[in-house]
Amino acid sequence: MRTGMLWGAALLLCAAPAARAADDWNMWNSYAFKLPVVERRLDLRGSFETRFRDDMDEFFRYHFYIGPDYHPSRWLTLGWQYGNVQEGAPGDFHTEHRFMHFLTPKFKGKDVGLKDTPLGDLSVSLQNRLEWRIRHHKDHLHTWRYRFYPKVSYPVYKGERVEVSPYVADAFYFDLADGAAYNQNRVYGGLSFRILGRVDLDLYYMRLATRSGAGGDWTGGHILGSGITYTF
Numbered sequence: 001m002r003t004g005m006l007w008g009a010a011l012l013l014c015a016a017p018a019a020r021a022a023d024d025w026n027m028w029n030s031y032a033f034k035l036p037v038v039e040r041r042l043d044l045r046g047s048f049e050t051r052f053r054d055d056m057d058e059f060f061r062y063h064f065y066i067g068p069d070y071h072p073s074r075w076l077t078l079g080w081q082y083g084n085v086q087e088g089a090p091g092d093f094h095t096e097h098r099f100m101h102f103l104t105p106k107f108k109g110k111d112v113g114l115k116d117t118p119l120g121d122l123s124v125s126l127q128n129r130l131e132w133r134i135r136h137h138k139d140h141l142h143t144w145r146y147r148f149y150p151k152v153s154y155p156v157y158k159g160e161r162v163e164v165s166p167y168v169a170d171a172f173y174f175d176l177a178d179g180a181a182y183n184q185n186r187v188y189g190g191l192s193f194r195i196l197g198r199v200d201l202d203l204y205y206m207r208l209a210t211r212s213g214a215g216g217d218w219t220g221g222h223i224l225g226s227g228i229t230y231t232f
Contacts, residue, residue: 023220026208027056030227043069045081047229056224061087067100075111077104097134102127123153123165144176153192163194181214190225202227 032047046066053060067081079102086093104127109119127149134142153167166189173184190204206223 024053024222025055026221026223027052028206028223028225030202030225032227032229034229034231036232037068040074041071043071045069045079053221058090060089061085063087065100069102075105075107077106078102079104094135094137099132101130104128119154121155125149125151127151140177146174146176146180148172148174151188161196165192165194166190167192175213179214183211183213183216185209186223198231200227200229200231202229 028049028051030047030049032045035044036042037044044066045068047064049061049063049065050059051061052058063083063085065081065083067079069077069079071077079100081100081102083096083098083100085096085098087096088094104125106123106125108124109115109117109122114120114122127147129147129149131145131147132142133145149169149171151167151169153165155163155165157164169188169190171184171186171188172182173186175181175183186209187207188204189206190202193201193203195201202225204223204225204227206225208221208223209218210221211218
């Protein structure tokens with residue numbers, strides 16, 4: 001019970017600044033699959049996502065991602081994905097081709113000496129993503145972007161059929177088109193449900209903050225999101 005109260009407080013801390021700073025409400029929904037190719041070593045992942053803005057009234061983006069994940073050890077994942085992004089105003093969508101490279105260290109509390117403590121099941125991942133973006137509708141045709149995405153989760157319930165894990169995360173985006181500009185931040189608070197060992201359901205609130213460049217003003221937005229992943 002004490003752990004659940006701590007996680008609830010953490011989620012409220014994430015949501016409180018968003019309520020003051022953000023204006024528009026968005027809805028993002030993701031549908032994904034995971035196909036093991038070589039047990040514990042290689043997986044194929046794919047996803048499709050839709051996004052709505054203007055208080056969830058305007059459909060403005062969808063994208064497809066697909067690629068392999070390689071696991072050289074249980075503490076490290078290397079990934080590569082191709083993404084096709086369609087975004088814009090209704091009737092005027094633009095195409096972006098995206099090639100993404102991932103390096104994700106991950107560990108649990110019990111891996112760092114906390115096995116016999118309440119934090120033994122705490123999970124931490126530190127995803128690094130480097131993107132090569134090709135956008136014909138932008139001034140810079142070829143650009144690079146880096147994202148650092150730390151995430152912490154903890155299972156508060158483990159049953160035979162369902163496991164429930166609250167999580168908090170923060171994504172930092174750096175545009176490398178002209179120098180290194182920190183121009184986007186995403187703070188997440190959510191719940192993950194693992195159902196029957198094959199279905200992962202993710203429900204989250206995210207506070208989105210963006211700016212045009214290193215010296216621009218920050219603007220905010222609220223995101224309500226969901227994701228579902230099926231593992232074959």
